[in-house]
Amino acid sequence: MQRVVAGVACRFEERIADILAPGVVRMGLALGCNLSWSHMAFESLGLFHDQPDAEVVLDTVYLISIACALLTYLIVALVCHCGRKFAGSRSTCGLVSLSAAASTVVMHGATTTTAIGGACIVIGGIGSGVATSLFMMYFGIALSTMRTKRVMAISAIGYIVSTVLFSVYLFFEPFAAMVLCASMLPIAAALLVFGSMGAASGPCSQGETPPSRNLVSPEDCRQLKGLVRAFSVCMLVSGFVYEIARTVFIQVGGFAGEIVENYAFAQGVVAALVLLAAIGITLVIVSSSNVHAPEICYRISACCLVVSALLILMPIVYPDASVVVPLAINNASFMCLNMLMWVLVCGVCNQLSDSSARFFALFRAAWTAGPLLGMLVGRFLYFSCGYTLQAAFLAMAASVLALFAMLEFVFTEERLSRALSIMPIERKRRFVERCNAVIEQYGLTEREGEIMVMFAKGRNLPYVMEELVLSKSTVSTHRQHIYKKLGVHSAQEMIDVIQNVTLRG
CATH class of the missing domain: 1.10.10.10 (Winged helix-like DNA-binding domain superfamily/Winged helix DNA-binding domain)
Known part of the structure; x- marks a missing residue:
């Protein structure tokens, strides 16, 4: 009996060591730095606290940046072969990371009160949108060469690290915040290049494309076309609901003021929830020969997104109540769903190497469009109509109906099972x-x-x-x-x- 237990423990440790190899950890840290850039730049006023029109500047820069990112993804999808060659090179990795850092510095000087400040808004928004989207393409191509379990570990580490970094960032002064934010993507690029040397599986090394031979059967190819549409709609709808709820909780719930400690506490709760989810996923991964963790993650994330949408009314009905928990539920559920989507998207790209850049660009385009729509609708309600009970109810009802329609007709558990059946196990x-x-x-x-x-x-x-x-x-x-x-x-x-x-x- 003792030998059996010792053997099981030994195999468990070997799987842990394989999944959490040094290269995997470095790539997870790189993903965390990459994700934290967008949080630092657009989910707080850290870069713009010195400006008299900080809220307007933040919204304008974010709108330009995310629109340029969406356009960049669509262009890469149209010229997928050139896009893969360009986005998959190490020189691109270094170039776009430095471009994003420079754009962050420019954004720090953005304001609507001067002509130079207005130019900083445009240049910073365009530069950051194009650079960060190309850097994300490089990340997607790198992860699409790896095994499913390692992609899971990288995404889990990345989302935990990004939340922790953002929580710390909230206490920085504007100049220090700019320096920290600008350094995120260059640090991510260095970690990605060094990490990919020890994390890639098979004969592919970083900067090279996977084997050109397509190992997917025609039956799986037909299923993949449907999965592309399902993934895109899933991220479009979930991103829209996430941003609508986040806007209400931030603007109406008191986080838009000077209560930095409360916002940081909410992010700390998010980090704890994501950490627990990541630990649970990892335990399932290393203790089973089949990959069941994505199914569990999808169910929990979808349910939590519905709950957070139902709580949109809370800041309106109970203005004195704290919205720390609803904000944490909303952020954590969207992060867990993102962890799942990284695994699925990279798995699809792994199977269809010849078109991986095109597929990943389409996924990221939908991934970007959802929060953009949510931001536009949420800010329109807030600045034009004000968050009345009727407006909040309509936002809640539309969000819940969209989520249920997605779960019932678009990205069902049956589709998820099909996706898992063609993962690169x-x-x-x-x-x-x-x-x-x-x-x-x-x-x-x-x-x-x-x-x-x-x-x-x-x-x-x-x-x-x-x-x-x-x-x-x-x-x-x-x-x-x-x-x-x-x-x-x-x-x-x-x-x-x-x-x-x-x-x-």
Whole structure:
């Protein structure tokens, strides 16, 4: 019994050591610095406290920056091959990080009271939007070469670190805040370059693209097209709801004033919640051969987002009540959902290496558009109409209905299960490689190979007929041809051939 326990503990420690390797930790810290830049720049007045029109400057710079980021992602998606080559180079990593730092310094001088200050608004907004989006593209390409469990660990570390850094940043004076914020992306770039040397899996090194050979079956390719749309809508809706709720809690709940300690405390609660979630996810990862953590994370995050949307009325109905807890729930749930989406997005890009830049750019475009819409609607309600009970109720009702529609029709648990079934888990990748080897060695046609993979996965005849829109006789004929070419007489014998095939290299 003691030997069994010791063996389990040893395997557990080995998995922990593999997932939390030094390179993975460095990349997690890099992601944390990267994410904290946007928090520092646009979720507090730290850069603009010296300006008489700080709120207006912050909103204007943020609007220009996020609009430029959205446009940059769309341009990269249109020229995906050039975008991948450019965004995947180390020189790009250093260039855009320094550009973002320079834009942060320029933003510090932004104001609407002088012509130079107005120019700083435009230049800082455009420069930061373009630079940070390209840097995020570099990050996505780097993570898309890694195993799922390591991407999970990197995203968990990143979101914990970003929350802690932002909590500390809130107590800095404007000049010190500018220096800290400007240093985030150069530090992230250095950590990313050094971290990727020890964190990447397989033959790919940083700055190189994954193998050009596509190991995804045609069936999975069709599913991926639907997942692209589902991911995009999910981040669009959740980002919109997050920003609407955050705007209400910040502006109406008293955080927009001088109560820095309360806001910092709220961020501390967020860090604690995200830390607990990350620990739970990590324990599930290292204790199971299957990746169930994303399903758990998705359910909890979605429920918490609905709760935070329902609490939008709280600052209006109970103006004297603290909104620290609702703000923490809203921020923590959105961060947990973001951790999940990093895993799913990078998993999809890992499987479709030839189009990974395009897919990641489309994901990030939707990821950016959601908060942008939420910011526009939230600030319009606040500055134009004021947050009346009726306006807050409409915002709450629209947010909850949008979330329920997303959960019920767009990004359901069934779609999540499909996404997880094509994640770059080693066992899954080896299965696809063996199927491709059988197709090549036995001269199967494209359609025969597609049907063979489906039957090897345990799909039944009606499923194959419905998925491929073929008649029963056509599928049966293809199956007979497959059996004849492989020299087998049953599905089990066909699976044995797949398992025993010799892989090249």
